[in-house]
Amino acid sequence: xxxxxxxxxxxxxxxxxxxxxxxxxxxxxxxxxxxxxxxxxxxxxxxxxxxxxxxxxxxxxxxxxxxxxxxxxxxxxxxxxxxxxxxxxxxxxxxxxxxxxxxxxxxxxxxxxxxxxxxxxxxxxxxxxxxxxxxxxxxxxxxxxxxxxxxxxxxxxxxxxxxxxxxxxxxxxxxxxxxxxxxxxxxxxxxxxxxxxxxxxxxxxxxxxxxxxxxxxxxxxxxxxxxxxxxxxxxxxxxxxxxxxxxxxxxxxxxxxxxxxxxxxxxxxxxxxxxxxxxxxxxxxxxxxxxxxxxxxxxxxxxxxxxxx
Amino acid sequence: xxxxxxxxxxxxxxxxxxxxxxxxxxxxxxxxxxxxxxxxxxxxxxxxxxxxxxxxxxxxxxxxxxxxxxxxxxxxxxxxxxxxxxxxxxxxxxxxxxxxxxxxxxxxxxxxxxxxxxxxxxxxxxxxxxxxxxxxxxxxxxxxxxxxxxxxxxxxxxxxxxxxxxxxxxxxxxxxxxxxxxxxxxxxxxxxxxxxxxxxxxxxxxxxxxxxxxxxxxxxxxxxxxxxxxxxxxxxxxxxxxxxxxxxxxxxxxxxxxxxxxxxxxxxxxxxxx
Numbered sequence: 001x002x003x004x005x006x007x008x009x010x011x012x013x014x015x016x017x018x019x020x021x022x023x024x025x026x027x028x029x030x031x032x033x034x035x036x037x038x039x040x041x042x043x044x045x046x047x048x049x050x051x052x053x054x055x056x057x058x059x060x061x062x063x064x065x066x067x068x069x070x071x072x073x074x075x076x077x078x079x080x081x082x083x084x085x086x087x088x089x090x091x092x093x094x095x096x097x098x099x100x101x102x103x104x105x106x107x108x109x110x111x112x113x114x115x116x117x118x119x120x121x122x123x124x125x126x127x128x129x130x131x132x133x134x135x136x137x138x139x140x141x142x143x144x145x146x147x148x149x150x151x152x153x154x155x156x157x158x159x160x161x162x163x164x165x166x167x168x169x170x171x172x173x174x175x176x177x178x179x180x181x182x183x184x185x186x187x188x189x190x191x192x193x194x195x196x197x198x199x200x201x202x203x204x205x206x207x208x209x210x211x212x213x214x215x216x217x218x219x220x221x222x223x224x225x226x227x228x229x230x231x232x233x234x235x236x237x238x239x240x241x242x243x244x245x246x247x248x249x250x251x252x253x254x255x256x257x258x259x260x261x262x263x264x265x266x267x268x269x270x271x272x273x274x275x276x277x278x279x280x281x282x283x284x285x286x287x288x289x290x291x292x293x294x295x296x297x298x299x300x301x302x303x304x305x306x307x308x309x
Numbered sequence: 310x311x312x313x314x315x316x317x318x319x320x321x322x323x324x325x326x327x328x329x330x331x332x333x334x335x336x337x338x339x340x341x342x343x344x345x346x347x348x349x350x351x352x353x354x355x356x357x358x359x360x361x362x363x364x365x366x367x368x369x370x371x372x373x374x375x376x377x378x379x380x381x382x383x384x385x386x387x388x389x390x391x392x393x394x395x396x397x398x399x400x401x402x403x404x405x406x407x408x409x410x411x412x413x414x415x416x417x418x419x420x421x422x423x424x425x426x427x428x429x430x431x432x433x434x435x436x437x438x439x440x441x442x443x444x445x446x447x448x449x450x451x452x453x454x455x456x457x458x459x460x461x462x463x464x465x466x467x468x469x470x471x472x473x474x475x476x477x478x479x480x481x482x483x484x485x486x487x488x489x490x491x492x493x494x495x496x497x498x499x500x501x502x503x504x505x506x507x508x509x510x511x512x513x514x515x516x517x518x519x520x521x522x523x524x525x526x527x528x529x530x531x532x533x534x535x536x537x538x539x540x541x542x543x544x545x546x547x548x549x550x551x552x553x554x555x556x557x558x559x560x561x562x563x564x565x566x567x568x569x570x571x572x573x574x575x576x577x578x579x580x581x582x583x
Contacts, residue, residue, distance in 0.1 A: 051435045059442060
């Protein structure tokens with residue numbers, strides 16, 4: 001995903017001199033091509049994320065389109081007030097890209113995990129929160145974000161995630177992408193969980209069920225049109241995200257449901273529990289711990305389907 | 310546009326602004342009067358002698374930027390901008406009232422000439438640095454001035470920006486520290502280890518100097534003389550909190566106290582305006 005971002009931002013910046021890339025001492029070699037093609041518009045800001053966000057706001061107030069990039073927890077938790085005051089309060093189009101989000105850096109410990117940041121950021125006025133499902137979506141989201149009038153947070157994985165789409169899908173911030181139609185259960189997949197959700201759906205197909213899948217990349221603004229469409233058509237709607245079940249996509253949909261009740265549909269939320277992951281291991285182990293694997297998701301959906309009318 | 314004004318005129322303007330701040334604090338019942346009085350001469354030097362600005366074109370992309378990072382001294386900025394012709398002085402009478410454009414601390418785009426919403430400390434320098442870098446990218450020649458309080462130098466972001474700027478041809482960026490030796494609840498040299506402030510900025514790679522923060526001519530010279538080696542400039546302006554009114558000077562009770570009618574009258578007399 002990060003390579004897709006680097007390629008697209010380089011391509012966009014070549015054609016738009018307002019685009020400036022700021023990174024916080026990360027992405028060694030990742031942006032070499034950008035530096036070559038857009039001299040003077042790449043800033044290694046050092047390990048000083050709060051200053052990076054403030055500088056980006058100053059650039060945006062001067063008419064530039066700054067894009068800030070570093071590891072997800074550092075570009076969010078570390079500088080929440082700069083995002084709130086410098087970027088959101090001034091309502092300037094700064095793009096924030098958090099790489100290695102969720103549990104992608106599981107092995108580095110919870111300092112490097114981000115399972116609460118979408119919840120924190122979606123509360124901030126004006127800021128869109130987007131988690132693309134594969135590298136095609138990252139490319140499209142990068143382009144959409146740079147053209148967006150409001151600030152945008154894009155949450156991406158690291159590298160070599162499975163590619164889901166055959167080509168770049170039509171993409172708009174706040175508009176979910178339907179990956180597959182179906183009847184019994186509707187999956188709303190957020191971010192890099194998309195290939196896992198597809199694998200879970202394939203397991204349910206083998207059980208004779210018909211799952212629908214959407215890449216529900218945008219947590220804010222919430223795609224209410226799609227929610228209105230799919231809740232009446234499914235007995236179960238399942239949100240899946242590499243993020244806490246509170247605050248992120250599942251939390252957003254639960255809040256929305258409180259105002260738009262659908263008595264015949266149940267909401268099932270897959271995500272992290274709200275606690276840190278204290279074990280040592282890789283992303284797959286962390287996902288297993290939180291029930292974010294295809295077999296675990298399929299089994300829980302199957303049993304839920306058995307218990308709803 | 311700029312052009313040094315006769316010192317006597319500016320001295321009177323500064324006294325008038327000081328009295329205006331006293332009246333604004335009294336009328337609105339707002340604190341931070343001493344913090345505002347502390348930086349009046351810096352604002353007068355900047356807005357009458359240094360900044361290349363046209364009050365009728367507050368959005369000119371080539372204008373010099375002045376950021377009041379110590380947002381709690383907003384009255385000083387508002388009164389200066391009004392006196393300089395950015396907006397009518399009558400706006401000052403509405404200060405901090407419900408529905409006014411002029412809040413206790415500046416909101417985004419609240420009035421012509423206000424470059425940044427401030428109030429939370431430690432934001433002005435990173436944003437001002439971003440504006441200076443933007444000018445480099447856009448090949449513009451304007452300068453950026455950031456006025457901070459000494460208490461503000463407690464904030465980590467100030468030193469993140471201070472570490473970043475000197476490597477980047479940011480000689481058009483100038484920081485002015487209103488060093489009045491007090492922060493909200495104590496002597497700033499005792500709350501944090503602030504002494505040797507000029508040496509700290511020098512050590513971070515800045516071209517630092519120390520001036521009398523109430524000497525408009527000295528402030529003007531310091532702000533006008535930029536480095537010729539790419540280094541940004543830090544001006545440590547030695548000031549007195551509550552400057553200009555004897556019973557407020559260097560008395561930190563006036564960080565929060567609001568003057569009553571008798572005190573307003575006494576201030577007017579002391580400032581030679583009665």
